[in-house]
Amino acid sequence: MLMCLAIPTQIITVSADQQGATVSIDGIQKEISLALVEEIAVGDYVLLHVGYALSKVDTVEAEKTLALFAEMKGLETMEPLK
Amino acid sequence: MRYIDEFRSGELAQKLARKIRHATDPNRQYNLMEFCGGHTHAIFRYGVPDLLPKNVHFVHGPGCPVCVLPTARIDQALYLLEQEDVILCSYGDLLRVPASHKKSLLKAKAQGSDVRMVYSTQDALKIARENPEREVVFFAIGFETTTPPTAVAIKQAATEGLSNFSVFCNHVLTPAAIQNILESPEVREIGTVSIDGFFGPSHVSAIIGSRPYEFFAEEFQRPVVIAGFEPLDVMQSTLMLIQQLNEGRYEVENEYHRVVSRDGNLKAQALVAELFELRPLFEWRGLGQVPYSALRIKQPFNEFDTEQRFNIPEIESKEIKGCECPAILRGAKRPRDCKLFGTVCTPENPMGSCMVSSEGACAAYWSYGRFRNVSPESDLE
Ligand code: SF4
Secondary structure: OOOOOOEEEEEEEEOOOOOEEEEEEOOEEEEEEOOOOOOOOOOOEEEEEOOEEEEEOOHHHHHHHHHHHHOOOOOOOOOOOO | OOOOHHHHOHHHHHHHHHHHHHHOOOOOOEEEEEEEHHHHHHHHHOOHHHHOOOOEEEEEEEEOHHHHOOHHHHHHHHHHHHHOOEEEEEOHHHHHOOOHHHOOHHHHHHOOOOEEEOOOHHHHHHHHHHOOOOEEEEEEEEOOOOHHHHHHHHHHHHHHOOOOEEEEEEEEOHHHHHHHHHHOHHHHOOOOOOOOEEEEOOHHHHHHOOHHHHHHHHHOOOOEEEOOOOHHHHHHHHHHHHHHHHHOOOOEEEOOOOOOOOOOOHHHHHHHHHHEEEEEEEEEOOOEEEEEEEEEEOHHHHHHEHHHHOOOOOOOOOOOOOOOHHHHHOOOOOHHHOOOEOOOEEOOEOOOHHHOOOOOHHHHHHHHHOOOOOOOOOOOO
């Protein structure tokens, strides 16, 4: 087990008191705690760690980061790594 | 899974590898320390070093929670199990960590002690509710990522009046440890370890934010890039560190914007501040006594503090002879420098904590790094 590892998961339901939620991990539904986060809605991605949502995953920022990886300014002419 | 698979793309990895090659100055060395075991794990699992120029080196840091826990703390838990009729709950990896005299929590369990593996602090609370006549102790370890869930549990126990629940608190702090490494004689005077820049923690930073690193980027003139745990995150962060070093900058930059902000998770921080206070001194395996580097439970919640509740003596631990974990945790040695590596010590039969958790450098070398010299290739798809 990776102690500091947290994984992004999508919220499926939020409990009435906003303190708990269900997520699906590899098709298995799991109850998690929302005690450490605020304003979480169904459909949001959160970082799940030892049964707790630690923070929301900002999906706009995620796309920006991926776009940055793909950016190839001035490198088109370099031959690929063998 | 979404937000995982995209960050493991082999095609993007090749692009990033080219960018890194392009940016690297062949006339200098780049020694980059990844503080977190999560990064160590990703670097080895995906064969990231094979994609990078030879003068870019990863130096493995101490950011593996079970690795840095001093043996004496496990000895103390074993003492408690012998003296009192307690149910001891802990996260999985901890059970296998070798204690003094060839003991471990797993062995104690096999011999009849009530040791239970839990996934969450909520599980530990549940065990306490179901066993009101028994004392339930949660063996809490971990960095800033894992502390808030412990805080929630204590608070909940207080609210519910769950008076048979207590926490054996071993939570430690990342910035204090990084500072300790930078001030260590190996880095400062002897110069045996050279660290040019840091990968900042991913999920620790989700809680504490990027701000706490600003102090030592400035003070020690080393760049820090907060990096996600996926292989492409590590590669992009490598590029960012190389660029900073080339330009002579030493700033805190954030590659992991999708999760980390400058301020972090304020709700979690407030909760931790309400429940915990700094210990003046705490021992880390490998780093020794580090001032203000760990937390203990605050006075109003003493009732839930295992150390206040039971009489647990200081115990002098006995380390396995030949285990190089302490030097490895400081970045001063590599797993292969240990004579026990791969022969006496394997993940099935660990002699030291660095071989237990998949975040430990020895376990990562064993699982993914052993054959690297023979057939270098990356595992990125
Ligand atoms: S290989 Fe085993 S004995 Fe050697 S340093 Fe690593 S954990 Fe310790």
